[in-house]
Amino acid sequence: MSEGGKIAVTKGRQPKYTVKDTVFRDMFSDKKYLIQLYQALHPDDKAITKDDLDIVTLQSILMNGIYNDLGFMVRGNQLMILVEAQSTWSANIIVRSLIYLMSTYQDYFTNNKVQLYGSKKADMPKPELYVIYTGEKEHHPDILSLKDEFFPDTDCCIDAKVKIIYLSDSDDIINQYIGFCRVFNEQVALHGRTLTAAKEIIRICRDRNLLTEYLSEREKEVEDIMLTLFDQEKIWNIERDNIRAAALADGISQGISQGAAEKEQNMIVGMLKENVNINTIAKVAQMTVEQVAAIGKKAAVL
Numbered sequence: 001m002s003e004g005g006k007i008a009v010t011k012g013r014q015p016k017y018t019v020k021d022t023v024f025r026d027m028f029s030d031k032k033y034l035i036q037l038y039q040a041l042h043p044d045d046k047a048i049t050k051d052d053l054d055i056v057t058l059q060s061i062l063m064n065g066i067y068n069d070l071g072f073m074v075r076g077n078q079l080m081i082l083v084e085a086q087s088t089w090s091a092n093i094i095v096r097s098l099i100y101l102m103s104t105y106q107d108y109f110t111n112n113k114v115q116l117y118g119s120k121k122a123d124m125p126k127p128e129l130y131v132i133y134t135g136e137k138e139h140h141p142d143i144l145s146l147k148d149e150f151f152p153d154t155d156c157c158i159d160a161k162v163k164i165i166y167l168s169d170s171d172d173i174i175n176q177y178i179g180f181c182r183v184f185n186e187q188v189a190l191h192g193r194t195l196t197a198a199k200e201i202i203r204i205c206r207d208r209n210l211l212t213e214y215l216s217e218r219e220k221e222v223e224d225i226m227l228t229l230f231d232q233e234k235i236w237n238i239e240r241d242n243i244r245a246a247a248l249a250d251g252i253s254q255g256i257s258q259g260a261a262e263k264e265q266n267m268i269v270g271m272l273k274e275n276v277n278i279n280t281i282a283k284v285a286q287m288t289v290e291q292v293a294a295i296g297k298k299a300a301v302l
Contacts, residue, residue, distance in 0.1 A: 019229050020134070020181050021069060023222065024085045026283055027214050028070050029055060033173060038074065040172040041081065041130065048074070056080070058103055068100040073125060077112075080104065080125035085132045087181065089140055091149045097129045098146060098160045129162040132174055134181040137166040171209070179210040193230035198223045224280050228271065268292060269299040 027033045031050040038048060054073045070083040082100050086093060105124065108114070114122045133140070147159040167178045183204050191197035202215050202223065215222060271281050272292075282289045296302030 019226050020087065020184060021085060022225055022229065022283055023180070023211075024069055024177065025057070026218075026225075027177075027211070028083075029057075031055075033214060034072060036173040037070075037083070038072075038081070040170075040174045041128075056104055056107065058100060058107070068096075068104075071100070071104050077108075077123060077125045079128065080108070081128045081130070083130045083132060085134065085177070085181075087134045089133065089135060091144070093131050093164075094144045094146045094149060094160060094162050097131070097162050101127055101129065101160070129160065130165060131162050132165045132178065134167075134178045140164060140166075173211075176210045179208060180205050183208070183210065195223075195227060198226040198230075201226070221277075221280060224277065225283060228276060228280060265295060268295050269301055272296045272299075272301045 028037055031053055034053055034055070035048060035050050038053060039045070042048070052075045056071045056073055057069070058067045058071060068082055069085050071080070073080055082097065082104065084093070084097065084100075105127075108125070109116060109122070114124070116122055131144070142164055144162045144164055145159060146161070147154075147156045150156075165174055167182075168175055180201075184201050187197045187200045187204070191200060202219055204210075205215055206212050268281060268285060272278070272295075278289055278292055278296075281287075282292050285292065293302055
């Protein structure tokens with residue numbers, strides 16, 4: 001119990017997967033599409049090849065933690081690019097980007113055995129931070145600065161800048177993804193989170209030449225991901241409310257967070273029992289196939 005007799009309830013962490021985020025991460029994990037993203041960011045670099053790109057996206061499992069949408073290195077350690085897709089505007093974008101950057105650098109230094117406490121200056125890739133904003137630009141800036149947003153008119157010892165990318169007239173893969181997100185929002189608003197919405201999203205995007213190749217290659221898989229996430233979102237909302245009610249009734253401070261973790265494990269087991277493809281589950285849950293299999297084996301469903 002907290003001061004004043006009020007129950008201290010820890011906020012449960014939302015499941016981190018959404019359809020638009022899952023499509024973003026899945027598509028750009030394929031270097032065929034990743035190189036198109038790089039070319040949209042650096043159109044003057046005509047010599048780039050797929051072999052010049054290495055994905056370094058932070059990995060996490062199921063529950064929200066330190067993870068980002070996309071990170072990749074260019075030509076070894078020459079350039080490190082971090083990209084986020086965002087539908088809701090917040091100045092906190094820059095804070096999250098800085099956290100992702102430092103965590104990615106930490107992985108880089110560890111993997112490359114860089115001695116930060118030695119006298120030799122460490123070699124490190126130049127960072128570039130981007131946010132693909134799928135909403136309307138309105139009055140939002142093209143560059144989001146940590147110093148300008150949080151410490152204006154002060155002598156701040158640190159700054160970081162994120163370039164914000166909005167919808168434009170270009171037909172590059174970034175604008176196609178933003179178009180896909182807008183079609184998704186429109187169809188879900190019209191048809192709810194249903195099979196009809198999933199099919200219409202794919203059909204309209206094909207007609208408008210939005211991610212046509214990707215959606216044609218993986219139509220059934222993307223449709224399955226949408227339906228799985230639609231169903232899991234409903235289940236999550238019900239379970240979240242039940243967990244919160246139980247935590248409040250019992251006065252258990254960590255009830256929500258602990259219960260949420262258990263319920264999300266149960267969601268994985270439920271999908272396995274329904275014979276949902278294990279690769280689809282892994283993408284939805286942002287886990288490896290081996291991690292999904294381990295949960296299934298523990299629950300004796302695999």
